[in-house]
Amino acid sequence: MLGVRIRRAGRLACAAIAVGLIAASCGSDGGGGGGAADASSPFVLGGQFDLSGIARAASTPASKGLQAAVDGVNRRGGVDGRKIELVIRDDGSNTARITSVYRELVTSSNASAIAGLVSSQQTPVVVPLAERDKMALIDAGTPGSFIQPPNPSVFSSSANQNLQGPAQLAYIMSLAGQGKVPAKPRVAAIYYATPSSTEALEATKAYATEVGIDLVTVESPPVGQGAMGPVMSAIRSANVDAIVSGLIPTDVIAAVKVAATSGLDMSMPWANYSFGGGPEVLKEIAGLGHTGYAVLATVNILGDTPGSKTFLEDLKANGVDPMEQGVEVGYIQGIIAAEVFAKCGFPCEPEKFRSTISTFSSSLDDLAFGPVAYSDQDHSGIGVVKFAKWDAATGNLTYAGDAVKLEVKV
Amino acid sequence: MRVAVDLVANVVLLAAIFGLVNVGLVVLYRSTGVLSFAQGHLLMFGAYIMSTVQPSLGYWGGLAVTVGVIAVMGVVIYATTMRFMLGKSEFEKVVMSFLVALIITQVIDLIWSTQSRSISPPTSAVIGIGAGRLPWSSVISLGIAVGVVGVLTFLIFRTVPGLRMRALAHNETLAVYSGMRVHRLSGLAWVVAGATAAIAGVVFAQTSSVTFSLADIGLLAFPAAVLGGLKSIPGSLIGSVVLAAIFTVANYLLGGVLGGSVVYLFMLAVLLVLPFGLFGRRTAQRL
Numbered sequence: 105m106l107g108v109r110i111r112r113a114g115r116l117a118c119a120a121i122a123v124g125l126i127a128a129s130c131g132s133d134g135g136g137g138g139g140a141a142d143a144s145s146p147f148v149l150g151g152q153f154d155l156s157g158i159a160r161a162a163s164t165p166a167s168k169g170l171q172a173a174v175d176g177v178n179r180r181g182g183v184d185g186r187k188i189e190l191v192i193r194d195d196g197s198n199t200a201r202i203t204s205v206y207r208e209l210v211t212s213s214n215a216s217a218i219a220g221l222v223s224s225q226q227t228p229v230v231v232p233l234a235e236r237d238k239m240a241l242i243d244a245g246t247p248g249s250f251i252q253p254p255n256p257s258v259f260s261s262s263a264n265q266n267l268q269g270p271a272q273l274a275y276i277m278s279l280a281g282q283g284k285v286p287a288k289p290r291v292a293a294i295y296y297a298t299p300s301s302t303e304a305l306e307a308t309k310a311y312a313t314e315v316g317i318d319l320v321t322v323e324s325p326p327v328g329q330g331a332m333g334p335v336m337s338a339i340r341s342a343n344v345d346a347i348v349s350g351l352i353p354t355d356v357i358a359a360v361k362v363a364a365t366s367g368l369d370m371s372m373p374w375a376n377y378s379f380g381g382g383p384e385v386l387k388e389i390a391g392l393g394h395t396g397y398a399v400l401a402t403v404n405i406l407g408d409t410p411g412s413k414t415f416l417e418d419l420k421a422n423g424v425d426p427m428e429q430g431v432e433v434g435y436i437q438g439i440i441a442a443e444v445f446a447k448c449g450f451p452c453e454p455e456k457f458r459s460t461i462s463t464f465s466s467s468l469d470d471l472a473f474g475p476v477a478y479s480d481q482d483h484s485g486i487g488v489v490k491f492a493k494w495d496a497a498t499g500n501l502t503y504a505g506d507a508v509k510l511e512v513k514v
Numbered sequence: 515m516r517v518a519v520d521l522v523a524n525v526v527l528l529a530a531i532f533g534l535v536n537v538g539l540v541v542l543y544r545s546t547g548v549l550s551f552a553q554g555h556l557l558m559f560g561a562y563i564m565s566t567v568q569p570s571l572g573y574w575g576g577l578a579v580t581v582g583v584i585a586v587m588g589v590v591i592y593a594t595t596m597r598f599m600l601g602k603s604e605f606e607k608v609v610m611s612f613l614v615a616l617i618i619t620q621v622i623d624l625i626w627s628t629q630s631r632s633i634s635p636p637t638s639a640v641i642g643i644g645a646g647r648l649p650w651s652s653v654i655s656l657g658i659a660v661g662v663v664g665v666l667t668f669l670i671f672r673t674v675p676g677l678r679m680r681a682l683a684h685n686e687t688l689a690v691y692s693g694m695r696v697h698r699l700s701g702l703a704w705v706v707a708g709a710t711a712a713i714a715g716v717v718f719a720q721t722s723s724v725t726f727s728l729a730d731i732g733l734l735a736f737p738a739a740v741l742g743g744l745k746s747i748p749g750s751l752i753g754s755v756v757l758a759a760i761f762t763v764a765n766y767l768l769g770g771v772l773g774g775s776v777v778y779l780f781m782l783a784v785l786l787v788l789p790f791g792l793f794g795r796r797t798a799q800r801l
Contacts, residue, residue: 161726164627297771323769327727331734333524334765334773337517353630358722365640365649366520388632388723428629 146182146189147445147452149174149438150215152205152226157196159223159245162379166222166244166434167192168424173438176418183445190438191215195226202229210237216445216457219261219437221245222430224300231255240458242437247300248307254483259461261437261476263378263402264484265300265350267510269293269308271400272348272375273317275491278505279373284396285345290318292339294349294359297323301350304377308348320344327352332359336368346373346396353385353429360394371395375491378402382429383501386494398491398504403432403471406501411439411471439468440476440485473507484510517766519646524762525755526648530655531718532754535731536739537663538710540750544670545679545703547604547686548596549744550611553711554732555618556591560584560715561724562622565631573636581712588708592701600696601686619726631724633716655717662710663751669706670747679703737781743794753792757781 151170153163174190182188191213195205202225209215210233218234219242221227227246234241234257242259243250248266250258263271279285291312295305305321312319320342325331336359339347351359356376363370370393378400381389389397404412405426415435419426426432440461445452448460465477474488487510490503539553560580568576591614599607635651670676679699682689689696718731735754742753760780765773784792 160623161630164623165629297769323771325765325770325774331524331528331761331765332722333520333527334762335770337520337524337766340520341517352727354723354725354727357630357632361721362520362524365638365647365651366523367640367647384629388630425629 144186145451146187147450148189148191148213148215149441150209150213150218151190151192151220151434152202152209152218152230153192153194153220154197154223154226155194157198157223159197159225162430162433163220163222165382165424165428165430166437167220168422168428169419169431169434169436170219170438171434172418172422172424172431173435173442175422176414177438177442179418179421183442184450186450188438188442188445192220197223197225199225199229202226203233206230206233210239210454216240216448216452216454217242217441217461219441220434222433227258231258234258238455238458240454240461242440242461244433244437248303249300251483254478254481256462257458259440259478259483260485261440262433263400263486263489263510265304265377266307267484268350268377268400268489269304269348270311271489271508271510272377273308273311273315274508275375275398275400275505276346276348276373277315277317278508279346284373288316288318289345290320290343291346291348292320292322292342292344294322294324294335294339294347294351296327296350298327304350324349324351324355327355333362335359336362336366340366340368344372346375348375349380350377351380353379353381356380356397357385357388357392360389360392360397363394364392369396374398375400378489379430382431383427383492383494384425385429386492386501387427390494390496395496398493401490401492401503402473402486403436404473404490404503405432406503409470411467411469414469415471436468436471436476439471440464440466443468474509486510516645519643519648521762521766523646523648523652525758526656527652527721528758528761529751529755530652530659531714531721531731532735532738532758533656533659533751534662534710534714534717535735536742536750536754537659537666537747538707538714539732539736539739540742540744540747541666541670541710542703542707543683544745544747545676545683546596546700547683548599548607548611549604550614550707551608551732552591552611552614552618553707554729555615556584556587556708556711557715557718557732558724558726558728559587559618559622560712561633561719561728562626562631563712564716564719565633565724566626568633573634577713577716580716581709584708584712584715585705586708588704588706588711589701591708592697592704596700596704597697600690600700615729619729622726633720633724635720651720658713658717659751659754662713663747666706666710667747675699675702737777741781741784741791743791746791746793749791749793756792 153167174188178187193205195201217240221243222245224245242261244262246260251264280287295301322338373396376399380399407413407416444461465475476485488507490507493504495502564576564580567579637650639650640647682699738754738757739750742749761777764776
């Protein structure tokens with residue numbers, strides 16, 4: 105009897121595994137390969153995302169943003185009358201799959217360039233392949249070391265991580281003029297002990313020394329553990345005037361909750377890096393009573409410029425919530441790619457795309473706060489940022505203070 | 515003084531979270547022999563359900579519904595997957611639990627997408643101790659953890675179903691031939707595992723936010739279960755308190771990464787001296 109049950113069990117277990125594999129594959133979108141180059145042939149853009157691995161929470165909204173941008177461009181007639189075909193693939197931030205997805209996009213789909221790449225684990229794996237293929241990567245998760253000095257294949261579509269710390273400190277210093285912090289403030293920098301975060305911290309320390317900020321560094325537990333009590337205790341002990349950080353939203357929310365219950369100053373200025381929260385997270389933090397939290401923003405999503413208005417329209421057309429964190433990350437990649445296609449002309453082979461984007465400069469119809477530019481010396485792309493806050497009184501997103509210029513010292 | 519109170523508050527909260535995560539894991543292991551890697555994902559599912567029902571039902575009503583839903587889900591998981599692993603090796607059962615975890619993640623993605631959600635604690639009141647403040651919600655969480663451990667210890671060690679569950683874990687085949695209703699007993703264990711995971715998910719998520727990273731707490735809490743002894747229910751809570759204290763103080767003094775390493779070094783040292791954990795028992799093997 106038991107033997108019969110066990111044989112049945114084996115069959116059913118196999119069926120369950122099949123169901124699981126089908127469910128897992130739901131994460132990846134379909135997409136067509138490149139066709140023959142006739143008059144109706146589209147430009148092909150690859151989208152390589154982690155839709156099922158550790159970076160899925162950040163990558164999935166970005167993939168929706170990229171899709172919305174491409175659909176929007178196609179809806180408005182495409183690029184010089186040609187549609188853009190977007191081929192999105194999921195690599196789960198798994199090294200073997202990162203390589204195979206890249207190869208598929210390059211060889212089977214004939215992509216002119218690859219966008220996405222939100223996870224910092226993807227870039228180091230893909231870059232050597234892209235360099236060999238002379239392929240351009242429009243990359244959102246680029247560690248600063250790939251931009252300074254610039255790697256010929258890596259074009260960052262988010263703010264250079266090594267420049268975000270100095271920008272955060274510049275924002276804090278701008279608050280000194282408003283009397284919200286002392287002229288020579290004592291600032292805590294909360295960071296993860298990851299290679300890219302440590303690298304960014306060094307740049308932050310150098311800037312702090314340059315402008316006379318007393319910087320106290322506080323190491324956070326690894327990403328997403330939510331155990332922020334000791335971190336906030338260390339900040340209390342340090343008696344700081346402001347905080348800068350490179351934390352993901354979950355950890356920021358955990359830290360703010362600790363601050364709220366332990367009586368820390370809930371109006372203390374706190375600037376976080378660009379992945380530290382979209383409008384929805386800012387709203388939640390404001391709802392917890394923290395009035396000083398701001399996050400570095402690379403794209404204007406208020407709808408008060410032509411590019412920003414189109415951004416909102418495109419997201420709406422695709423049923424994507426603009427409040428969702430990270431949709432703008434993919435959207436800006438799609439718009440950059442479309443403008444490069446227009447300059448490059450059809451068929452825009454990978455090498456030509458790469459040489460075209462290497463001299464690219466555009467404000468993207470003022471979707472960005474300044475020019476998005478690439479040159480021989482600098483592949484940062486985003487040159488100007490602002491700091492987004494949630495105004496609890498009006499229930500709206502606002503940009504606090506002046507725009508901050510990100511400067512690469514060559 | 516103020517920092518000391520803050521650290522104690524963190525220990526109380528972490529101990530409650532670790533304890534609630536581990537007690538379900540230990541009950542399942544104690545009664546079915548399954549070391550479930552889906553426990554963290556059940557916890558995550560519970561948090562998502564609570565974030566959906568809390569606005570209309572409030573904290574306690576939402577918690578009751580969440581516990582009910584995840585307990586039923588425990589039975590469904592058993593009936594559709596783990597039931598068919600009867601007689602299989604522990605390794606095969608662990609692999610199946612990984613598969614269950616994968617499916618749970620996909621279901622959450624389909625229902626709630628990847629946007630973060632939130633859960634409010636039952637109260638924002640605090641207990642003033644000198645210049646420091648201890649949140650009532652942390653004290654309540656620890657109280658729930660102690661209560662759950664007490665009830666489950668009674669269930670497993672002082673009732674007939676508990677005795678049968680232990681017998682089942684000891685030898686599945688013999689339990690079948692003895693005429694025990696093994697599926698009913700295993701289903702009950704999955705109900706308990708689901709219910710405790712639901713409570714743990716709510717308690718953990720109310721301190722941070724409801725995201726996909728919630729499931730990782732299962733791995734973070736696991737050393738506490740090993741420390742307490744994988745087969746000891748009270749040991750899982752005591753191990754959680756010890757680990758939470760070491761984790762908090764080490765993180766405060768040494769920073770996040772070194773602090774985490776201290777936890778694992780401590781666990782290693784304890785296991786070298788006491789291979790079955792602080793409260794585990796040496797098992798005799800008949801040759």
